[in-house]
Amino acid sequence: MSLKHMPIRWKITILSFGIVLFSIVIGGIVIIGNTIESREKSLGEHALVTGRTVANLPALKNHLSEPEGWDEINPVVDRIRTINNSDYIVVLNMNRVRFSHPIEDKLGTLSSGKDEGPAFAEHSYTTRAQGDAGVAVRGFVPVMNENHEQIGVVIVGNLLPSITEILSDMKREIFFILFLTSLFGVIGSWLLARHLKEQTYRLEPYEIVQLLVERTATFQAMNEGIIAVDKDSQITIMNEKAKEILDLKGNYLSKPIQHVVPEMRLHHVLTSGETAFNEEIRYGSAILFNTRVPIRVDKEVIGAVMVFQDRTNVTKLAEELTGVKAFVDALRVQNHEHLNKLHTIAGLIQLDQKEQALNFVFETSEKHEKLSRMLVHKFKDYSLAGLLISKVSRGRELGIDVSIDENSTLKSYPPLLDQHDFVLIVGNLVENAFDALHSIHREEKLVNVSILQDGHQCTVMVEDNGEGISEAQKERIFQKGYSTKGDQGSGIGLYLVKNIVDKGYGEFEVVSQIGEGTSFVIEFPMEKEEGQDEETTIRYSRVID
Secondary structure, three states, X not given: OOOOOOOHHHHHHXXXXXXXXXXXXHHHHHHHHHHHHHHHHHHHHHHHHHXXXXXXXXXXXXXXXXXXXXXXXXXXXXXXXXHOOOOEEEEEEOOOEEEEOOOHHXXXXXXXXXXXXXXXXXXXXXXXXXXXXXXXXXXXXXXXXXXXOEEEEEEEEXXXXXXXXXXXXXXXXXXXXXXXXXXXXXXXXXXXXXXXXXXXXXXXXXHHHHHHHHHHHHHHHOOOEEEEEEOOOEEEEEOHHHHHHXXXXXXXXXXXXXXXXXXXXXXXXXHXXXXXXXXXXXXXXXXXXXXXXXXXXXXXXXXXXXXXXXXXXXXXXXXXXXHHXXXXXXXXXXXXXXXXXXXXXXXXXXXXXXXHHHHHHHHHHHHHHHHHHXXXXXEOOHHHHHHHHHHHHHHHHHOOEEEEOOOOOEOOOOXXXXXXXXXXXXXXXXXXXHHXXXXXXXXXXXXXXXXXXXXXXXXXXXXXXXXXXXXXXXXXXXXXXXXXXXXXXXXXXXXXXXXXXXXXXXXXXXXXXXXXXXXXXXXXXXXXXXXXXXXXXXXXXXXXO
């Protein structure tokens, strides 16, 4: 088994045990050093005490000045050395002649020690010297006579114990400490390794690295943009596709998401903990479909992730196809209407009512031309004008009188909105009005459409005299999937309208009464307010009785 694939439990155990052993060795070195230092200090004090005892011996003072006084002095000093457990005691006269020494052959010889000088100047002290038997702590004490004159020096030597001797003396303690530290070190390491194993879903480090590499490669290979943030709104993941869609360059990791792309609203997911699926967001000129999901651990939100796609081209294509379908429906309605008119004209001619036939033709042509001329003149976009014409024709087919306010005008779109948004708004509101009139029996069914604009705001109003909306329905009509038509409705129309209203920072007003009709009024500001931001400002539609 290679070191890379060794289980993390064994790695932590071995590492922790090695750290424990290393700590024990370092601690042992420090303890041994302190022990030697303490022993040296103790031996030095003991040497000075023994030296003062010997220096005050009467025999020493009486015979130290005699030519062969060592015969009397050495036996007495040797007994004191034995009693005080000293390794050696040497007595010197002022000429440095040895009067006492553990080796009798050296009695009467001169001493040549280099650390003896201060002792002949009446100083008491200790030194550390290397000798044949090892390192010794030597105590020096001057010998004074009754006249307080120095007559010699006493040198007491005690050998320092070696490291081996110290370890031998402490072997029981050392083995006990090693046993305890090893036992608790192994148990603690094993428990720590098991805890880490559980925290990492029982994955080994090399498996986590492999997952990280695979995850990164997967994110980069996906055709969707992916952005993830932590609980502090710092970006933790942003793949290359996300940068491409959002037209970003550089590294944005660990940067606040609200400073990079505030339109993404990931910060809102962190605060609310709500999940959003397949929502549309306008980023510049791009249309993004995104899903935002909070990341939870033990029911606590610790981050959020968003997956999004650029659907600009797809949306435009779908809107083009929807527009084509609307115009096809308009052509079908006009074809049916013209056939009816032709049948009417043909009938009048057959009845020899030529003058009435001509009047019918002129009246019909004038009405259609007047409406077309008004819409083309007052509306910037032919798509919206064509939609209104088709709805007027569709209303005739359904027996509904659709009127366009003659004061209506639309020369420019509000900020963040375009022709597709207005086609969707007007188309859905008029179709809802048709549905409201479908199930009601009334001689005159009316739908009024008004689009007014000035330099400050743009107002879209669609009114009908249909069945109306109840109070309970008002609370839910903007919810995705809810429809007043039950299973026959898609529940998406007013939801999309509300999204466009929020996108354009507009306000929605609904006035309705059961059995009398409904009025939808939408107001958009024509100028974007200073400091307005999609992440921090969300204007909700108003539902008014």
